[in-house]
Amino acid sequence: MERRKTRKIKVGNVEIGGDAPIVVQSMTSTKTADIDKTLFQIKRLAEAGCEIVRVAVPHEEDAEALEEIVKNSPIPVIADIHFAPSYAFKSMEKGVHGIRINPGNIGKEDIVREIVEEANIKGVCIRIGVNSGSLEKDILEKYGYPSSEALAESALRWAEKFDKWGFYNFKVSIKASDVVENIKANLIFARETDVPLHIGITEAGMGKKGIIKSSVGIGILLYLGIGDTIRVSLTDDPVEEVETAYTILQSLGLRRRGIEVVSCPTCGRIEVDLPPIVREVEEKLKNIKKPIKIAIMGCVVNAIGEAKEADIGLACGRGFAWLFKEGKPVKRVEERDMAEELLKEVRSMLGETGDGHKI
Numbered sequence: 001m002e003r004r005k006t007r008k009i010k011v012g013n014v015e016i017g018g019d020a021p022i023v024v025q026s027m028t029s030t031k032t033a034d035i036d037k038t039l040f041q042i043k044r045l046a047e048a049g050c051e052i053v054r055v056a057v058p059h060e061e062d063a064e065a066l067e068e069i070v071k072n073s074p075i076p077v078i079a080d081i082h083f084a085p086s087y088a089f090k091s092m093e094k095g096v097h098g099i100r101i102n103p104g105n106i107g108k109e110d111i112v113r114e115i116v117e118e119a120n121i122k123g124v125c126i127r128i129g130v131n132s133g134s135l136e137k138d139i140l141e142k143y144g145y146p147s148s149e150a151l152a153e154s155a156l157r158w159a160e161k162f163d164k165w166g167f168y169n170f171k172v173s174i175k176a177s178d179v180v181e182n183i184k185a186n187l188i189f190a191r192e193t194d195v196p197l198h199i200g201i202t203e204a205g206m207g208k209k210g211i212i213k214s215s216v217g218i219g220i221l222l223y224l225g226i227g228d229t230i231r232v233s234l235t236d237d238p239v240e241e242v243e244t245a246y247t248i249l250q251s252l253g254l255r256r257r258g259i260e261v262v263s264c265p266t267c268g269r270i271e272v273d274l275p276p277i278v279r280e281v282e283e284k285l286k287n288i289k290k291p292i293k294i295a296i297m298g299c300v301v302n303a304i305g306e307a308k309e310a311d312i313g314l315a316c317g318r319g320f321a322w323l324f325k326e327g328k329p330v331k332r333v334e335e336r337d338m339a340e341e342l343l344k345e346v347r348s349m350l351g352e353t354g355d356g357h358k359i
């Protein structure tokens with residue numbers, strides 16, 4: 001899959017666009033002014049693989065808290081600003097690496113330009129957010145409703161202004177909660193410019209439904225080569241967003257992080273109790289960061305092929321399995337020992353340190 005050619009920008013020390021890997025972002029759900037809780041969540045997010053974090057700045061006290069948060073955060077921090085330009089200036093004064101604004105709800109163009117000039121001086125990256133709730137009046141009148149064309153036009157308009165003002169360290173996000181509108185709007189924008197895109201399905205919802213909706217929307221765009229940084233938005237623990245983001249990227253071969261387990265759905269041919277084995281392996285290896293592909297297959301039908309493709313694999317027979325390593329069967333293991341024998345091999349692949357985690 002060929003990625004769209006975009007200009008490279010930087011949020012703190014993290015590169016986005018150009019030949020940089022697709023960056024995973026998330027957003028804290030704590031009150032930003034609660035510095036300890038916010039930093040604790042940022043550290044959990046970073047541990048899960050989050051590379052840039054956004055925090056909400058709805059009040060003065062949140063902006064005040066940013067200095068301490070930025071100082072102690074292991075990853076770059078973006079301040080999320082709506083309606084109040086003064087918090088954008090205050091956030092930049094407190095050292096944030098990026099700000100996200102919806103120019104449509106900042107009000108006057110002069111003020112947007114002042115924010116841009118300050119960001120230029122301070123080396124702060126800006127994300128231009130465009131969504132259906134903050135479209136300009138004339139665009140809404142032209143299209144009658146916040147269609148994908150309307151969203152794309154608004155985003156292009158602001159991107160052109162930023163370029164004209166000589167500011168290039170910015171990206172754009174066009175978010176609609178409707179998956180098809182979202183994809184169409186991003187496609188239109190992507191055709192017209194090399195500005196990096198932050199993609200995601202806004203307000204995707206909770207649990208399985210939110211994950212599916214995000215995976216479809218983000219997955220299609222990524223497959224079309226669009227998207228330089230992603231955020232999965234879920235009504236859930238943000239760590240879940242990061243794990244989902246990596247699973248999406250991994251399934252498209254765009255990033256590899258942690259354990260990838262390929263396991264069969266099981267059927268009438270199976271002769272071992274597979275689900276508890278898969279569950280145990282997934283659970284015990286969930287914190288491992290090193291990319292390792294594991295295949296756990298119920299019978300010989302697909303097992304040999306899949307196990308050969310994986311770093312380690314189990315190809316099950318009646319009450320036993322062949323353990324495969326780098327494509328070759330290394331030993332026969334009984335059903336009761338299958339999970340443990342597999343984990344032993346993973347431990348030896350990770351070496352003494354266990355990748356920093358006890359397995």
Ligand code: SF4
Nearest residue numbers: 264266267298299301
């Ligand atoms: S690998 Fe074997 S047991 Fe598993 S689903 Fe396929 S045919 Fe069924």
